[in-house]
Amino acid sequence: MKRLLTGVIALPLLILFILKASVFVFACFVGLLVLLGLGEFYRMALPKRPVVGTVASLSGMLVLPVLVSPELLLRFVPVPAGNGVLLALTLLFSAVAIFFLFSIRDIRQSAAEAGLIWLGFAYVPLLLSHLVLLRALPDGVSWVFLMLLIVMSGDTAAYYVGSTLGRRKLYPIVSPNKSIEGALGGLCGSLAGTLIAKYTFLHQLTVVDCVVTALAVGALGQVGDLFESLLKRSFGVKDSGIIIPGHGGILDRLDSILFAAPALYYYAYLVVMAR
Amino acid sequence: MKRLLTGVIALPLLILFILKASVFVFACFVGLLVLLGLGEFYRMALPKRPVVGTVASLSGMLVLPVLVSPELLLRFVPVPAGNGVLLALTLLFSAVAIFFLFSIRDIRQSAAEAGLIWLGFAYVPLLLSHLVLLRALPDGVSWVFLMLLIVMSGDTAAYYVGSTLGRRKLYPIVSPNKSIEGALGGLCGSLAGTLIAKYTFLHQLTVVDCVVTALAVGALGQVGDLFESLLKRSFGVKDSGIIIPGHGGILDRLDSILFAAPALYYYAYLVVMAR
Numbered sequence: 001m002k003r004l005l006t007g008v009i010a011l012p013l014l015i016l017f018i019l020k021a022s023v024f025v026f027a028c029f030v031g032l033l034v035l036l037g038l039g040e041f042y043r044m045a046l047p048k049r050p051v052v053g054t055v056a057s058l059s060g061m062l063v064l065p066v067l068v069s070p071e072l073l074l075r076f077v078p079v080p081a082g083n084g085v086l087l088a089l090t091l092l093f094s095a096v097a098i099f100f101l102f103s104i105r106d107i108r109q110s111a112a113e114a115g116l117i118w119l120g121f122a123y124v125p126l127l128l129s130h131l132v133l134l135r136a137l138p139d140g141v142s143w144v145f146l147m148l149l150i151v152m153s154g155d156t157a158a159y160y161v162g163s164t165l166g167r168r169k170l171y172p173i174v175s176p177n178k179s180i181e182g183a184l185g186g187l188c189g190s191l192a193g194t195l196i197a198k199y200t201f202l203h204q205l206t207v208v209d210c211v212v213t214a215l216a217v218g219a220l221g222q223v224g225d226l227f228e229s230l231l232k233r234s235f236g237v238k239d240s241g242i243i244i245p246g247h248g249g250i251l252d253r254l255d256s257i258l259f260a261a262p263a264l265y266y267y268a269y270l271v272v273m274a275r
Numbered sequence: 276m277k278r279l280l281t282g283v284i285a286l287p288l289l290i291l292f293i294l295k296a297s298v299f300v301f302a303c304f305v306g307l308l309v310l311l312g313l314g315e316f317y318r319m320a321l322p323k324r325p326v327v328g329t330v331a332s333l334s335g336m337l338v339l340p341v342l343v344s345p346e347l348l349l350r351f352v353p354v355p356a357g358n359g360v361l362l363a364l365t366l367l368f369s370a371v372a373i374f375f376l377f378s379i380r381d382i383r384q385s386a387a388e389a390g391l392i393w394l395g396f397a398y399v400p401l402l403l404s405h406l407v408l409l410r411a412l413p414d415g416v417s418w419v420f421l422m423l424l425i426v427m428s429g430d431t432a433a434y435y436v437g438s439t440l441g442r443r444k445l446y447p448i449v450s451p452n453k454s455i456e457g458a459l460g461g462l463c464g465s466l467a468g469t470l471i472a473k474y475t476f477l478h479q480l481t482v483v484d485c486v487v488t489a490l491a492v493g494a495l496g497q498v499g500d501l502f503e504s505l506l507k508r509s510f511g512v513k514d515s516g517i518i519i520p521g522h523g524g525i526l527d528r529l530d531s532i533l534f535a536a537p538a539l540y541y542y543a544y545l546v547v548m549a550r
Contacts, residue, residue, distance in 0.1 A: 045386065045390075067361055070358070070360075083345070083408075085345075085360040085361065086342055086360065086401070086404065087541070089397065089401055090401060090402065090405070090537045093397045093398070093401060093402065094495075094534065094537070096397075097398075097498075097502050097534075098498060098502075100505070101449070101498065101501055101502050101505050104448060104449070104505070107448065107449075107505070107508050107509055108508075108509055108511065109509070110505055110506075110508075110509045111320065111391065111394065111505070111506050111509035111510060112387040112390060112391065112509070114390075114394055115320075115387060115389075115390025115391040115392075115393060115394035116386065116387065116390040117390075118390060118393035118394050118396075118397055119386065119389055119390035119393050121393075122364065122368045122371075122393055123368070123372075126361070126364055126365060126368055127365065127368065129361065130365070133358075173379060173382065174376070174379070174382075220369075223372075223373060223376065226376055227372050227373075227376050230375070230376050230379070230382070230385055230386070231385075231386050233382050233383075233385075234382055234383055234384070234385045234386035234387070235386060236383065259369065259372075262365045262369070266362070
């Protein structure tokens with residue numbers, strides 16, 4: 001019930017925001033998601049290191065603009081083209097390495113802790129940067145809506161098909177409630193989503209595009225969902241956070257999008273735009 | 276004695292190689308170092324996952340050209356300029372995530388294992404890519420020699436000053452044999468190295484350049500040495516490998532260079548070349 005109420009309030013607001021926000025405002029919103037998502041990640045991954053988690057979350061947010069647009073950095077530092085990403089990552093690595101070198105708690109854990117910092121950077125800002133790139137494409141608003149449609153109609157269909165027809169477990173070690181029937185239902189839901197997009201606001205999609213993106217992006221969205229479950233089980237927590245009433249944490253909401261956004265962006269850029 | 280013999284044979288060969296090798300051949304050599312270095316890293320970090328380590332080492336070597344020159348990738352995939360690094364990292368992340376999702380040994384270790392894969396990528400190919408960038412600068416051969424001079428004269432001076440005058444421990448939890456006196460002696464050795472370079476083959480350096488690079492690059496080299504000790508202690512091993520007779524592993528030789536090369540590259544590019 002709480003879940004439904006949040007949806008009824010939040011979804012129209014989200015749609016309105018995507019329709020009205022400029023690329024810059026949208027990018028700032030994604031920056032906020034990175035900050036909150038990384039905050040949750042590090043609270044799970046390094047529960048005994050709250051200050052490190054906060055600093056790493058802020059750094060991850062600051063890396064986002066460099067990942068989205070390495071040229072931005074060139075206005076301030078004249079590094080060779082494209083190597084803005086390299087410079088940012090090198091500075092980050094040196095800072096992380098020096099920090100862990102001089103703040104040892106249990107030396108046997110130091111390398112694993114430094115590794116988890118990097119896992120967070122790769123998981124949240126690296127993947128979410130594609131959301132900004134997707135919005136910055138021509139027809140960016142439509143592409144963002146397509147991604148939400150694929151993920152949300154997939155999630156919804158998976159939930160209803162799974163809870164009515166679900167017999168065979170999909171991957172019980174990682175996610176005990178998911179069924180193979182639900183996963184296949186989810187893909188059909190994603191396909192319905194892409195077809196709705198094609199016949200309403202993204203006419204440039206062919207039927208082949210719809211099938212390919214529904215299967216690839218929808219399947220990667222489901223993989224993203226499983227991967228977040230793996231992380232939570234690996235860290236021994238149930239929800240990634242409590243920020244959204246009835247929906248768990250930010251990462252619980254973003255998990256599919258994290259993996260779906262890059263796939264849809266590269267498909268849009270390399271296949272659809274290239275025609 | 277073994278150590279001395281290896282040095283007498285290997286050092287002249289290394290000097291000859293750097294003098295004669297083209298940028299491309301030098302880059303291939305660095306690629307080989309990345310492969311061997313990552314191989315060692317993953318044997319220490321994930322001793323029970325030899326196949327994962329081998330695949331990750333090969334992937335790290337393949338990422339090197341993209342890090343060095345994102346434009347290279349653009350010849351094959353028309354991604355927006357500079358985002359070649361983003362594409363490569365996103366593909367890598369997805370592959371690592373999906374692999375760990377579907378090859379769980381102990382689920383409580385999965386996140387830490389995935390993190391260690393990323394720590395390796397950041398530690399070896401990210402940092403070593405600057406060695407290729409350094410060689411590709413105008414006067415690249417001289418800059419590579421300067422880096423070796425700073426690191427090697429620093430190491431040698433630290434060893435002799437530390438073993439004759441060393442009283443106060445530098446950082447015993449990480450490296451019990453190092454002394455503060457040795458570290459300071461090392462910086463003086465690095466300074467001597469930069470001055471030799473200035474008066475023989477790198478006349479464009481000012482005295483200020485020599486002092487700044489000796490202190491910054493020399494100190495980062497020492498930090499790199501400590502960081503590798505931290506990694507080895509964290510993984511519970513003594514030498515990173517046994518590839519070089521009397522010298523331990525590849526990483527035992529590269530540890531200072533890993534941190535020194537980026538610092539010298541950015542100093543050369545952003546300060547000296549910009550004049």
